[in-house]
Amino acid sequence: MSGVSIEGAAEVLRPPADALPYLRSDRADELVLEGGAVALDGDRVAGFEPDATATLRVDASGCTVLPGFVDCHTHLPFAGWRAEEYELKVTGVPYEEIARRGGGIASSAAAFGRASDADVLAQARRLAGEMLASGTTTLECKTGYGLSVFAERRAARLARELDAAQATTVTGLFAHAVPDGYTADAWMDEVEALATSVDVDALDIYVETVAFANEHLVRLAAMAQATGRPLRAHVEQFAANRSVPVAVGLGARSVDHLACLHPEDLDPLARSETAAVLLPGAEFLGAEHVAPARDLADAGAICVLGSDLNPGTSPVAAMPTVIGLAVRRYGWSVREALLACTLNAAFVLGLSAEAGSLEPGKRADVILLDSPAAHLPYRFARNPVCAVFVAGRPAWVRPDSAWRLDGAV
Numbered sequence: 495m496s497g498v499s500i501e502g503a504a505e506v507l508r509p510p511a512d513a514l515p516y517l518r519s520d521r522a523d524e525l526v527l528e529g530g531a532v533a534l535d536g537d538r539v540a541g542f543e544p545d546a547t548a549t550l551r552v553d554a555s556g557c558t559v560l561p562g563f564v565d566c567h568t569h570l571p572f573a574g575w576r577a578e579e580y581e582l583k584v585t586g587v588p589y590e591e592i593a594r595r596g597g598g599i600a601s602s603a604a605a606f607g608r609a610s611d612a613d614v615l616a617q618a619r620r621l622a623g624e625m626l627a628s629g630t631t632t633l634e635c636k637t638g639y640g641l642s643v644f645a646e647r648r649a650a651r652l653a654r655e656l657d658a659a660q661a662t663t664v665t666g667l668f669a670h671a672v673p674d675g676y677t678a679d680a681w682m683d684e685v686e687a688l689a690t691s692v693d694v695d696a697l698d699i700y701v702e703t704v705a706f707a708n709e710h711l712v713r714l715a716a717m718a719q720a721t722g723r724p725l726r727a728h729v730e731q732f733a734a735n736r737s738v739p740v741a742v743g744l745g746a747r748s749v750d751h752l753a754c755l756h757p758e759d760l761d762p763l764a765r766s767e768t769a770a771v772l773l774p775g776a777e778f779l780g781a782e783h784v785a786p787a788r789d790l791a792d793a794g795a796i797c798v799l800g801s802d803l804n805p806g807t808s809p810v811a812a813m814p815t816v817i818g819l820a821v822r823r824y825g826w827s828v829r830e831a832l833l834a835c836t837l838n839a840a841f842v843l844g845l846s847a848e849a850g851s852l853e854p855g856k857r858a859d860v861i862l863l864d865s866p867a868a869h870l871p872y873r874f875a876r877n878p879v880c881a882v883f884v885a886g887r888p889a890w891v892r893p894d895s896a897w898r899l900d901g902a903v
């Protein structure tokens with residue numbers, strides 16, 4: 495197939511200018527949502543006029559056309575789920591008690607150790623398929639459920655072997671929890687060995703009283719710098735550990751969670767080039783604090799949304815649901831939410847020259863909604879995605895919308 499012409503859309507989302515690496519969220523209202531067409535040539539976006547010579551013409555009447563969602567924070571791959579913990583959590587059993595009963599990250603690590611490679615990959619592929627049908631065309635994977643040198647290496651290898659329909663990146667979250675038999679300092683020595691020898695695109699750490707401390711974040715930053723990889727960090731999820739100024743000072747690509755962001759750290763973060771990755775699925779399902787996302791957007795932060803898909807805090811794979819939560823709980827506009835899971839999320843993964851917006855020359859990752867963009871949050875938790883193109887090819891089409899592709903699927 496050489497060309498695709500998506501025609502007659504009610505709304506097409508475009509950035510205010512080409513080649514922006516990100517757009518600060520106080521400028522989200524500059525995103526353009528107007529009717530029109532999108533032409534794809536091979537695996538690239540070609541332009542915004544209908545292409546009468548295209549081999550596939552798509553009837554997008556009544557549809558919204560968006561760049562595919564970029565989910566820059568997931569914990570794929572993992573093995574099994576922890577639904578029993580969710581019931582304990584909502585009925586009031588404290589986290590420490592759940593951990594004492596064998597739950598938490600350690601139980602997912604045990605399940606990961608028991609599962610075969612084929613089983614881990616099959617579950618991850620199923621989830622990537624769910625995400626595709628919800629419009630996610632680029633996704634990040636993380637290690638972190640290994641909790642041993644051997645198993646962290648295995649997690650990184652399986653993430654690379656995922657072979658999803660989407661583009662994927664792999665982040666080494668080697669410092670996720672302190673494995674039994676180690677102190678945090680001693681485990682950081684192993685993290686250093688992993689960081690220099692395992693094939694990952696970025697490094698991440700969980701800073702929390704139950705995990706690692708700011709001094710370990712400083713150590714990881716040195717490893718990131720030495721190996722030329724971006725630094726990311728899970729911070730301020732359950733308490734204000736004042737990790738944000740540390741991460742910003744170290745030039746981190748992103749700080750993720752921020753439910754307990756200290757008020758004094760908000761403006762310095764908003765002025766920096768460190769993205770604020772917000773995870774409303776984890777906040778909602780864990781009855782966590784709500785990140786000060788309205789203030790971050792107003793202050794001009796590079797705001798980003800992710801699913802945080804994981805078996806513990808956020809078994810949520812669908813970006814339409816994440817967008818619905820963000821708009822309601824953060825008081826965000828639809829444009830603010832869309833910006834946060836497209837261009838700004840691509841920036842976090844170092845992919846904003848390739849993905850995250852509809853621009854000539856970028857990868858043709860395009861989704862069609864069967865509704866106005868405003869319905870994404872409004873018809874909460876409904877999935878309006880009816881067709882998904884990855885690199886210019888139809889990767890998923892909802893059966894009732896196959897007619898739009900004129901029998902090509």
Ligand code: NIG
Pocket residue numbers: 598599602700728731776802804805806807808
């Ligand atoms: O991003 N906070 C740390 N890591 C995960 C949850 C891990 C788990 O409970 O399995 C998160 O929320």
Ligand code: FE
Pocket residue numbers: 567569728802804
């Ligand atoms: Fe996470």
